[in-house]
Amino acid sequence: MTDQISRRELLRTAALGSIGLGLAGSANALTLKESEATLEQLIVGPPQKAKSMIGVPFERRETVRLGFIGTGLRGRSLLGEFVNVPGVKVAALCDVVSEKAELAKAIVEKAGQPAPAIHVDGNEGYHALLERDDIDLVVIATPWEWHVPQALAAMKAGKHAATEVPAGYTLPHLWKLVDTSEATRKHCMMIENCCYGWGELFALNLVKAGVLGTIVHGEGAYNHDLRSILFETKDEGLWRRKHHTQRNSNLYPTHGLGPVANYMDINRGDKFDYMVAMSSGSPGLNEYRDEKLAKDDPRNSEKYVTGDYNTNLIKTAKGRSIMVQHNVTNPRPYDRINLVQGTKGIYRDYPARVYLEATKANHQWQDIDQYKAKYEHYLWKEMGDTARRLGGHGGMDYIMCYRLIQCIREGLVPDMDVYDAAAWSAPGPISEISVAKGSAPVRFPDFTRGGWQKSRESIPVAKKSMAAG
Ligand SMILES: NC(=O)c1ccc[n+]([C@@H]2O[C@H](COP(=O)([O-])OP(=O)(O)OC[C@H]3O[C@@H](n4cnc5c(N)ncnc54)[C@H](O)[C@@H]3O)[C@@H](O)[C@H]2O)c1
Numbered sequence: 324m325t326d327q328i329s330r331r332e333l334l335r336t337a338a339l340g341s342i343g344l345g346l347a348g349s350a351n352a353l354t355l356k357e358s359e360a361t362l363e364q365l366i367v368g369p370p371q372k373a374k375s376m377i378g379v380p381f382e383r384r385e386t387v388r389l390g391f392i393g394t395g396l397r398g399r400s401l402l403g404e405f406v407n408v409p410g411v412k413v414a415a416l417c418d419v420v421s422e423k424a425e426l427a428k429a430i431v432e433k434a435g436q437p438a439p440a441i442h443v444d445g446n447e448g449y450h451a452l453l454e455r456d457d458i459d460l461v462v463i464a465t466p467w468e469w470h471v472p473q474a475l476a477a478m479k480a481g482k483h484a485a486t487e488v489p490a491g492y493t494l495p496h497l498w499k500l501v502d503t504s505e506a507t508r509k510h511c512m513m514i515e516n517c518c519y520g521w522g523e524l525f526a527l528n529l530v531k532a533g534v535l536g537t538i539v540h541g542e543g544a545y546n547h548d549l550r551s552i553l554f555e556t557k558d559e560g561l562w563r564r565k566h567h568t569q570r571n572s573n574l575y576p577t578h579g580l581g582p583v584a585n586y587m588d589i590n591r592g593d594k595f596d597y598m599v600a601m602s603s604g605s606p607g608l609n610e611y612r613d614e615k616l617a618k619d620d621p622r623n624s625e626k627y628v629t630g631d632y633n634t635n636l637i638k639t640a641k642g643r644s645i646m647v648q649h650n651v652t653n654p655r656p657y658d659r660i661n662l663v664q665g666t667k668g669i670y671r672d673y674p675a676r677v678y679l680e681a682t683k684a685n686h687q688w689q690d691i692d693q694y695k696a697k698y699e700h701y702l703w704k705e706m707g708d709t710a711r712r713l714g715g716h717g718g719m720d721y722i723m724c725y726r727l728i729q730c731i732r733e734g735l736v737p738d739m740d741v742y743d744a745a746a747w748s749a750p751g752p753i754s755e756i757s758v759a760k761g762s763a764p765v766r767f768p769d770f771t772r773g774g775w776q777k778s779r780e781s782i783p784v785a786k787k788s789m790a791a792g
Pocket of ligand 1: 392393394395396397398417418419420423445446447448449464465466467469487488489514515516557558559560561716
């Protein structure tokens with residue numbers, strides 16, 4: 324990792340981490356004043372060295388050749404979607420565990436494709452995959468700490484990078500993704516599947532059709548009881564719990580925030596301006612552990628610092644407000660909220676419902692059935708049956724994979740670019756800083772360096788199949 328990210332940047336990152344762990348608590352902690360100076364630099368960002376990637380179309384390719392780094396639960400699930408997308412060829416797979424790569428290989432073969440090459444050679448084994456000349460797009464589905472080094476290396480090796488969420492969790496790393504995408508002219512997208520959920524695309528259609536009026540507020544969340552998964556001795560249990568010992572922040576903001584950003588044209592006419600964040604205490608994992616683990620289990624010595632509830636309020640440059648929330652450590656039903664409020668009505672998920680002033684609904688939520696035919700998104704109309712049959716997260720995974728490959732095959736501009744990856748991931752580090760400063764407002768960096776002011780589309784609401792240019 325150190326050869327990809329400079330020592331200075333790691334020190335800056337450590338400095339921000341020290342804020343999160345208590346300003347005076349560590350001998351290495353910077354004083355508040357020094358930290359603020361560093362923070363200001365990170366908000367302004369480094370000088371731009373290469374042209375923007377906003378609006379840059381993919382080079383058109385009939386067949387899209389994929390390399391996969393990380394063939395764990397998510398990598399294999401994504402692979403199962405991609406092999407069913409027309410025009411995809413899986414060239415190579417990489418993991419640190421050969422059994423997982425073999426399981427992934429079997430998925431490709433079962434789909435009728437030739438056996439992909441396998442690269443298994445420790446944590447840095449992915450470089451061998453990146454050296455290949457038969458890959459156009461690298462899909463990264465590894466633990467969070469690997470997303471940035473692997474995406475940077477992929478772009479430097481001349482490949483587009485599609486990384487799992489969040490793209491990164493420090494501001495220096497997010498800037499590095501932006502700068503490297505601009506320098507290499509390769510796209511770095513976050514594969515934020517929730518933007519392609521049925522409800523999210525239905526709500527996007529309502530917004531774009533003007534049914535909700537002027538948009539004033541949105542809410543999104545990742546509220547999902549992961550306690551048993553976090554303590555498993557396999558898969559995410561091997562790495563995800565560690566993050567709860569390191570940062571008191573919104574660890575996973577993008578599932579809730581990405582769709583709301585699309586409703587509000589973030590980076591396309593509006594931008595995140597500043598955030599205030601608040602964390603509750605963190606008894607959830609401690610109490611769960613006390614109840615479930617044996618007294619001599621080494622995990623009893625872990626100290627969990629991530630608040631059970633981390634709640635963020637974002638103000639946008641155009642004056643809208645957004646609430647983002649993270650809770651994975653208390654018993655509760657799954658909820659991404661997915662709410663968008665306008666001057667003429669509101670949409671909210673879990674369950675899907677609307678309130679439209681025009682229908683004189685007398686302050687009661689309405690079922691969406693009567694609006695389905697008119698406002699179902701064209702991607703779901705066209706591909707909903709296939710997507711539901713393949714099943715990943717109710718079908719949204721297939722819709723996302725299909726759309727990404729369609730953009731490459733037709734030479735279109737990607738729906739989500741490196742600026743979205745950076746802005747939607749930024750609540751991670753920004754909430755950490757705000758929480759450490761007693762919920763003080765913290766400005767967002769403008770990763771687009773002014774490009775946000777230009778209006779442009781995110782996920783199109785109507786079918787287009789001509790090359791952008
Ligand atoms: N978008 C979604 O809906 C969704 C769902 C689940 C997980 N995820 C994300 O996907 C990513 C992976 O999660 P997961 O559930 O598959 O976890 P996992 O632990 O099942 O899989 C991670 C895989 O990465 C491998 N790995 C670790 N270090 C590596 C390295 N240096 N090089 C190559 N391979 C390496 C591991 O051996 C493992 O097979 C995470 O970022 C997670 O947040 C997203």
